[in-house]
Each structure stands twice: as C-alpha cells, then as structure tokens.
Amino acid sequence: MASRIEDYAAIGNCETLALVGRDGSIDWLCFPRFDSAACFSALLGDSEQGRWLVAPASDDAEISRRYRDDTLILETTFKTASGSVCVVDFMSRREGVSDLVRIVRGIHGTVAMRSELVARFEYGSVVPWVSRKEDRRLELTAGADRLILETRVPLRGANRRTIGEFDVAAGDEVAFTLSWSRSYRPVPPPFRATDALAEVELFWSSWAAPIKRSGEWSEAVVRSLLTLKALSHRETGGIVAAGTTSLPEKIGGTRNWDYRFCWLRDATFTLYALLEAGFLGEAQAWRLWLLRAVAGSPDDLQIMYGVAGERRLVEYEVPWLSGYQKSEPVRIGNAAAGQVQLDVYGEVLDALYVARRAGLAANAATWGLECALIAHLETIWDQPDDGIWEVRGGRKHFTHSKVMAWVAFDRAVRSSEEFGLEAPLDRWRAIRDRIHRRVCDDGFDVKQNSFVQSFGVTALDASLLLLPIVGFLPASDPRVLGTLAAIEQNLVRDGFVLRYHTTAGTDGLPPGEGAFLACSFWLADNYVLQGRIDEARALFTRLLSLRNDVGLLAEEYDPSSKRQLGNFPQAFSHLALINTARNLMGAGGPVDQRSAGSSETGGTKGFGSRASSVGEAPIKDGSAPGSG
Structure with missing residues (x-):
C-alpha cells in the first residue's frame, strides 16, 4: 500500500517530478513531462505497477529527512542497529535525457542495503524488455520509452524486478542513475552522478x-x-x-x-x-x-x-x-x-x-x-x-x-x-x-x-x-x-x-x-x-x-x-x-x-508600490537543473 500523502517528498528537474516516500521508495514518476504516462505508478496501485526502492534491507530503521538547504536535493537518513546511511535523491537533465540519481553514503558502521527497481511503462501496464549493454549498464525498453540503469552494484532479475544487494560502510558512496530517453535515439553516454549533484545544487541555490x-x-x-x-x-x-x-x-x-x-x-x-x-x-x-x-x-x-x-x-x-x-x-x-x-x-x-x-x-x-x-x-x-x-x-x-x-x-x-x-x-x-x-x-x-x-x-x-x-x-x-x-x-x-x-x-x-x-x-x-x-x-x-x-x-x-x-x-x-x-x-x-x-x-x-522594487532582482531564465 502506498505511503500517506504527507510521507512523500518531491524531486524534479523542471520537466517532470518524482515522489519519494520516507521508506526510500519512489512511487510516482512520469517521463519525460509532468503529464506523460508514468513508469512508476505504485502510488495509485501497488509495487507491481512500478516503483524504485533504495533502503536498508532491515525494516527497523529510524528515518529522518530534509532538503539540502534551498534545493530540491532530498537527503534521507536511515539509522539501523548496525550503522547509518544517507540516501541522496535528485533529478537532472541533459539534452533529450532526464536523469534520476540516487547516491547512498555511509555515515557510520555498516548497513546492508537493497535496491529494487520495478519499471512499468504506461501507468503500470507495460513490462519493458531488459538487456545488458557492453558497458554493463541495463537497458529497459518498451515502445518509444527507454530507461538506462547505471551502477557498480551487481544486479539480478527476479519476478520481473531488478534487484541489487550491497553493503555500505562509513565513508562509502554508491551511486545509481536511471536515465530516460527515446528508444529510437542513440543511447545516452554514461553519467557521472557526483558531478551532476554539484551542478544541480548550484542551480537550485543560485535560483x-x-x-x-x-x-x-x-x-x-x-x-x-x-x-x-x-x-x-x-x-x-x-x-x-x-x-x-x-x-x-x-x-x-x-x-x-x-x-x-x-x-x-x-x-x-x-x-x-x-x-x-x-x-x-x-x-x-x-x-x-x-x-x-x-x-x-x-x-x-x-x-x-x-x-x-x-x-x-x-x-x-x-x-x-x-x-x-x-x-x-x-x-x-x-x-x-x-x-x-x-x-x-x-x-x-x-x-x-x-x-x-x-x-x-x-x-x-x-x-x-x-x-x-x-x-x-x-x-x-x-x-x-x-x-x-x-x-x-x-x-x-x-x-x-x-x-x-x-x-x-x-x-x-x-x-x-x-x-x-x-x-x-x-x-x-x-x-x-x-x-x-x-x-x-x-x-x-x-x-x-x-x-x-x-x-x-x-x-x-x-x-x-x-x-x-x-x-x-x-x-x-x-x-x-x-x-x-x-x-x-x-x-x-x-x-x-x-x-x-x-x-x-x-x-x-x-x-x-x-x-x-x-x-x-x-x-x-x-x-x-x-x-x-x-x-x-x-x-x-x-x-x-x-x-x-x-x-x-x-x-x-x-x-x-x-x-x-x-x-x-x-x-x-x-x-x-x-x-x-x-x-x-x-x-x-x-x-x-x-x-x-x-x-x-x-x-x-x-x-502597488512594491512593483518598483521587484525589478531589482536578477531576471531568471527558463533553465532547469543539469541543463548546462
């Protein structure tokens, strides 16, 4: 069952928006635009209709979260009996590509983590074909939609889900990037999550x-x-x-x-x-x-x-x-x-x-x-x-x-x-x-x-x-x-x-x-x-x-x-x-x-009179995080 509405946070790239639950599950996301068909629809159904969970393998974690300063970069901290980690979630964009990035950072101890990706295009109704590229990235394709999953975590398929299990120790950093693009266009090049994080943070804080x-x-x-x-x-x-x-x-x-x-x-x-x-x-x-x-x-x-x-x-x-x-x-x-x-x-x-x-x-x-x-x-x-x-x-x-x-x-x-x-x-x-x-x-x-x-x-x-x-x-x-x-x-x-x-x-x-x-x-x-x-x-x-x-x-x-x-x-x-x-x-x-x-x-x-002071602020353009 979906989380309470107030248990979600929003991340986005000024083209679309994703909802991230306190439990680390992204239950709603439409590509490439706000009003496009969703590839994660668990919000309106169940996990079989699409979601992406990145969270501790145990379900006894204490959870806290915040946006990083004046940005749409979400930081969710999980404290478990064996240690604590922070999952950093944000969205970026490139020309013709939207990127959803999840970075897991170890704070102390060691935490067993799990990633479970369930991609379902057209509001949960279409299961994509999954294939592995020569550079070990996963490609998930159906019709005009394509997702590329990039991570160093070993992945396996089970029950039409893509599973990754990994440990994160203090000081470790494990990144996942899920990139959307049109299936008939060239596969986008590999993506550096840490570089994108700095760029997105600069965009929002500058704005x-x-x-x-x-x-x-x-x-x-x-x-x-x-x-x-x-x-x-x-x-x-x-x-x-x-x-x-x-x-x-x-x-x-x-x-x-x-x-x-x-x-x-x-x-x-x-x-x-x-x-x-x-x-x-x-x-x-x-x-x-x-x-x-x-x-x-x-x-x-x-x-x-x-x-x-x-x-x-x-x-x-x-x-x-x-x-x-x-x-x-x-x-x-x-x-x-x-x-x-x-x-x-x-x-x-x-x-x-x-x-x-x-x-x-x-x-x-x-x-x-x-x-x-x-x-x-x-x-x-x-x-x-x-x-x-x-x-x-x-x-x-x-x-x-x-x-x-x-x-x-x-x-x-x-x-x-x-x-x-x-x-x-x-x-x-x-x-x-x-x-x-x-x-x-x-x-x-x-x-x-x-x-x-x-x-x-x-x-x-x-x-x-x-x-x-x-x-x-x-x-x-x-x-x-x-x-x-x-x-x-x-x-x-x-x-x-x-x-x-x-x-x-x-x-x-x-x-x-x-x-x-x-x-x-x-x-x-x-x-x-x-x-x-x-x-x-x-x-x-x-x-x-x-x-x-x-x-x-x-x-x-x-x-x-x-x-x-x-x-x-x-x-x-x-x-x-x-x-x-x-x-x-x-x-x-x-x-x-x-x-x-x-x-x-x-x-x-x-x-009224404040109109004259409005123009003192810099005029912003129509840019979006990661637009370069």
Missing part, C-alpha cells in the same frame, strides 16, 4: 539566492517558491497545478482528478507570488505561456491547458490501477477542460493588468487579445456557468463567477485609463456597473446577511472570501462582514475552511472531502484586510503546521484523521501560502494591491 529572507516565515515562503519552480516547465513556462493525478479528496472516494495541467485560475495568484519574490523572468515566462494558451477565438477560451498549451485533455479511466488506498477511479486527463467558467476571463484580464503594472513587456497584440476577450464576455457574462470548483451538477449563476466577470471589465477599464490604451470606456464602465448591481441584488441573501454560492439559493461558498480580495467591495462593507461571519459559522470545521457543503447530489458527486487549504489562507487574508491581525497570524501559523516534514502541502486536509488529501504537491496551496505570508509581513502585499481603493461600484489600484 533561490535573490529571495529576500526577511520575516519570520521566510523559510516557508522559500520552500513554497522552490516547489512552485519545481512545478514549472523550463521550456514552455507552464506551471502545473500538481505533480500527480487521482490522489483523492476523500480516502476511498471518487473525487480523484488529474491535476497535471495548467489552470488559468492560477494566473494572477502566480504572478503576484513571483513578482513579490522578484522573479521577473519566471513571471514573464508564465505570462507568455498564458498568452499563447488563450490565443485564438475568444469563445474557445478554456479553464485549463496542457503544459505547452494543449487544448485536448481527454479524460479516461485506468481500470488496472486500484487507486490510492483503493480510491477509485484513477483518471487520466480532465474533462473539466470543456466546462464554461466565466471567472477565467477575470483571472486572465487581472493577470495581464498585474503584468503591466509590474512593467513586464507587452505589445499591441496583447491588448487586442484582451479586447477580443472582453467583447465575447459582453455577450455571455449574464449566462450560467459551471463555477470555480468545476462541479458536475449543472450550470448555475455562480456569484463568484459574476464577480470575476466584473473583475475582467474593471481591469480592462483600468488598463485603458492607466496606460492610454484605446477602448470603448463608456460601454465597459456601464457593463461593469451593471454586473456589480446584479451581484449585489441577486447574489446577496438579506436574511443571512451574506452573499451566497449562486443566485436564488441560501448555500454558502468559500470563493465568496475573494470578494474583498479582488476589490469588488471594501473589507469594511457590512455585506462583506456578514459574509465572512456566515462562512466562519457554517463552512469552518476544526478551524479550517470547506469549499462548500458536499451533500449528496448537490454537485453530481458523492459527499465528502477535506478542508480546502487555499480557502483557509483566503480566510487569513480577510482577517488581514479587516485588521484582525492576531487571528490572521494564528490561522496562518496553524496552516503552516500542516506542512509535512519537508515543507510540502497537498490540496486539502482532513482534521479528523489529521491527513493531507488531494494531489501533491499542490501549487494553489503553496501560492496561497506565499501570498498570505506577504500580506502578513506588512501593507503592500498582494491582498492590499488587489483590494485597495475599492468602493460601492468597485475599483482597485492594482499592483
């Missing part, structure tokens, strides 16, 4: 060096930024929502989705996080990815795209995988890509507005695209949609969706006003005001003194916490205060925020999921806006305590079982952590920048 370390939460912010970088693709600029598919929102449940794609909704949160940290290069790459992805007819705008901007994300189920701890089905692809979600127009226009305020390069074509999106939104903003949470229970007039349609027009108006861009301002302002009135009239329940999930219902929704954050109404508005109080009373469980009540039939799925971590960070952001700083700090501190031992967060958390749930590591959770930390560190953080100056008819000053 993180410019991050300002002020504030008591700087360690958490840096680790979250490193995680965000690990989820970004070095060449396309796309940032995937998570490195996995089908990790459940409830153990044994069916809310199991593929998150290895790029959501437009993440756009503004991502830009604020990157710009606040000084990563202008990454922000520019993400913005360029966004522009390429949404190019085309405005009525074809999707809520998510592939890593390179692909549009066809066909969803299907993999019946031979039993699911994480029997949580079926396992899904590949995501049918929600075909949903209509009006809020993405607001996210895109807000992101491009933020980019302008920060000084990221733009051109006339960018404004032309924005005008085309706004022109299409004019014709559809008053129609029902599928909503932010991608429920599959039918379209409604979701309040948050309408608010984000307002954001789209507001940011378009402000882009024109502040940057002298030609636009039909009178018409846009009129539509903006019309949407605002519609939301206040139809999305607010007077009896509850709260905005509601959709027009005409009484149900609440955590996305309503975004109303003051995006500047739709001031945080001091009585309707905002009433909404916050209603959410605190009805959607907060054990101190954390549920997205909405998942009663049977309300969203087309069985009930039950954990508390959504990003929503809990939004609650802390609301406390900041209202000046309830002590409450914001207390909630933020508690949220930080949910991170695992190496600082990673999944999508959700179950307070009753005290377990992380959902896909992992989750970009949205780490983005929310970064932005809330910035908000708490003082005025001028993202929550102030988006909400400042809001009024009854809306409005925001946009990206």
Whole structure:
C-alpha cells in the first residue's frame, strides 16, 4: 500500500517530478513531462505497477529527512542497529535525457542495503524488455520509452524486478542513475552522478539566492517558491497545478482528478507570488505561456491547458490501477477542460493588468487579445456557468463567477485609463456597473446577511472570501462582514475552511472531502484586510503546521484523521501560502494591491508600490537543473 500523502517528498528537474516516500521508495514518476504516462505508478496501485526502492534491507530503521538547504536535493537518513546511511535523491537533465540519481553514503558502521527497481511503462501496464549493454549498464525498453540503469552494484532479475544487494560502510558512496530517453535515439553516454549533484545544487541555490529572507516565515515562503519552480516547465513556462493525478479528496472516494495541467485560475495568484519574490523572468515566462494558451477565438477560451498549451485533455479511466488506498477511479486527463467558467476571463484580464503594472513587456497584440476577450464576455457574462470548483451538477449563476466577470471589465477599464490604451470606456464602465448591481441584488441573501454560492439559493461558498480580495467591495462593507461571519459559522470545521457543503447530489458527486487549504489562507487574508491581525497570524501559523516534514502541502486536509488529501504537491496551496505570508509581513502585499481603493461600484489600484522594487532582482531564465 502506498505511503500517506504527507510521507512523500518531491524531486524534479523542471520537466517532470518524482515522489519519494520516507521508506526510500519512489512511487510516482512520469517521463519525460509532468503529464506523460508514468513508469512508476505504485502510488495509485501497488509495487507491481512500478516503483524504485533504495533502503536498508532491515525494516527497523529510524528515518529522518530534509532538503539540502534551498534545493530540491532530498537527503534521507536511515539509522539501523548496525550503522547509518544517507540516501541522496535528485533529478537532472541533459539534452533529450532526464536523469534520476540516487547516491547512498555511509555515515557510520555498516548497513546492508537493497535496491529494487520495478519499471512499468504506461501507468503500470507495460513490462519493458531488459538487456545488458557492453558497458554493463541495463537497458529497459518498451515502445518509444527507454530507461538506462547505471551502477557498480551487481544486479539480478527476479519476478520481473531488478534487484541489487550491497553493503555500505562509513565513508562509502554508491551511486545509481536511471536515465530516460527515446528508444529510437542513440543511447545516452554514461553519467557521472557526483558531478551532476554539484551542478544541480548550484542551480537550485543560485535560483533561490535573490529571495529576500526577511520575516519570520521566510523559510516557508522559500520552500513554497522552490516547489512552485519545481512545478514549472523550463521550456514552455507552464506551471502545473500538481505533480500527480487521482490522489483523492476523500480516502476511498471518487473525487480523484488529474491535476497535471495548467489552470488559468492560477494566473494572477502566480504572478503576484513571483513578482513579490522578484522573479521577473519566471513571471514573464508564465505570462507568455498564458498568452499563447488563450490565443485564438475568444469563445474557445478554456479553464485549463496542457503544459505547452494543449487544448485536448481527454479524460479516461485506468481500470488496472486500484487507486490510492483503493480510491477509485484513477483518471487520466480532465474533462473539466470543456466546462464554461466565466471567472477565467477575470483571472486572465487581472493577470495581464498585474503584468503591466509590474512593467513586464507587452505589445499591441496583447491588448487586442484582451479586447477580443472582453467583447465575447459582453455577450455571455449574464449566462450560467459551471463555477470555480468545476462541479458536475449543472450550470448555475455562480456569484463568484459574476464577480470575476466584473473583475475582467474593471481591469480592462483600468488598463485603458492607466496606460492610454484605446477602448470603448463608456460601454465597459456601464457593463461593469451593471454586473456589480446584479451581484449585489441577486447574489446577496438579506436574511443571512451574506452573499451566497449562486443566485436564488441560501448555500454558502468559500470563493465568496475573494470578494474583498479582488476589490469588488471594501473589507469594511457590512455585506462583506456578514459574509465572512456566515462562512466562519457554517463552512469552518476544526478551524479550517470547506469549499462548500458536499451533500449528496448537490454537485453530481458523492459527499465528502477535506478542508480546502487555499480557502483557509483566503480566510487569513480577510482577517488581514479587516485588521484582525492576531487571528490572521494564528490561522496562518496553524496552516503552516500542516506542512509535512519537508515543507510540502497537498490540496486539502482532513482534521479528523489529521491527513493531507488531494494531489501533491499542490501549487494553489503553496501560492496561497506565499501570498498570505506577504500580506502578513506588512501593507503592500498582494491582498492590499488587489483590494485597495475599492468602493460601492468597485475599483482597485492594482499592483502597488512594491512593483518598483521587484525589478531589482536578477531576471531568471527558463533553465532547469543539469541543463548546462
């Protein structure tokens, strides 16, 4: 059975990502890209579906682990009765080759170790041919995929597994390298693991060096930024929502989705996080990815795209995988890509507005695209949609969706006003005001003194916490205060925020999921806006305590079982952590920048005074560890 979600750590090379368990087993890895078919799928099945274990032969070891400084180099220490060793795991890349490296170092005494490699392509369904090269490397091939295993440890085959047994004494170093490449290309040359280690360490530490370390939460912010970088693709600029598919929102449940794609909704949160940290290069790459992805007819705008901007994300189920701890089905692809979600127009226009305020390069074509999106939104903003949470229970007039349609027009108006861009301002302002009135009239329940999930219902929704954050109404508005109080009373469980009540039939799925971590960070952001700083700090501190031992967060958390749930590591959770930390560190953080100056008819000053200091940090390129 797979480990607990929080017992995994992530390593990656800005092309793909692997999950390493505390027990030394790599249970998830896709080559060559985040969304490629996995060659290790034990996370969603069992060891027969692919994994790579490097650990002491005895199972009584004491285990501790950490990332080496500000890197994605994982160090796992095993202490046994006979001695202790450290397993150093990291990923690198060469042209057309991805390398997974595991170095075992003896600390004291002598430890009997075991390596067990089970390679299974196509999500555990294809057993490769194994042959030994003249230089004693092993070649594992099936179709277009090839793995090369390189080590000085003697290897043997047993039960369709590659086994290595070896002893490590104090001062010894034993290296393993597993390299992926296309089977029809020349076999890559031998690989020097120790040289790669130094190169990868330099890459990550150099990347993180410019991050300002002020504030008591700087360690958490840096680790979250490193995680965000690990989820970004070095060449396309796309940032995937998570490195996995089908990790459940409830153990044994069916809310199991593929998150290895790029959501437009993440756009503004991502830009604020990157710009606040000084990563202008990454922000520019993400913005360029966004522009390429949404190019085309405005009525074809999707809520998510592939890593390179692909549009066809066909969803299907993999019946031979039993699911994480029997949580079926396992899904590949995501049918929600075909949903209509009006809020993405607001996210895109807000992101491009933020980019302008920060000084990221733009051109006339960018404004032309924005005008085309706004022109299409004019014709559809008053129609029902599928909503932010991608429920599959039918379209409604979701309040948050309408608010984000307002954001789209507001940011378009402000882009024109502040940057002298030609636009039909009178018409846009009129539509903006019309949407605002519609939301206040139809999305607010007077009896509850709260905005509601959709027009005409009484149900609440955590996305309503975004109303003051995006500047739709001031945080001091009585309707905002009433909404916050209603959410605190009805959607907060054990101190954390549920997205909405998942009663049977309300969203087309069985009930039950954990508390959504990003929503809990939004609650802390609301406390900041209202000046309830002590409450914001207390909630933020508690949220930080949910991170695992190496600082990673999944999508959700179950307070009753005290377990992380959902896909992992989750970009949205780490983005929310970064932005809330910035908000708490003082005025001028993202929550102030988006909400400042809001009024009854809306409005925001946009990206604030810190934008001028962002450019002081070096611009980063799209490189990746080991890229040379």
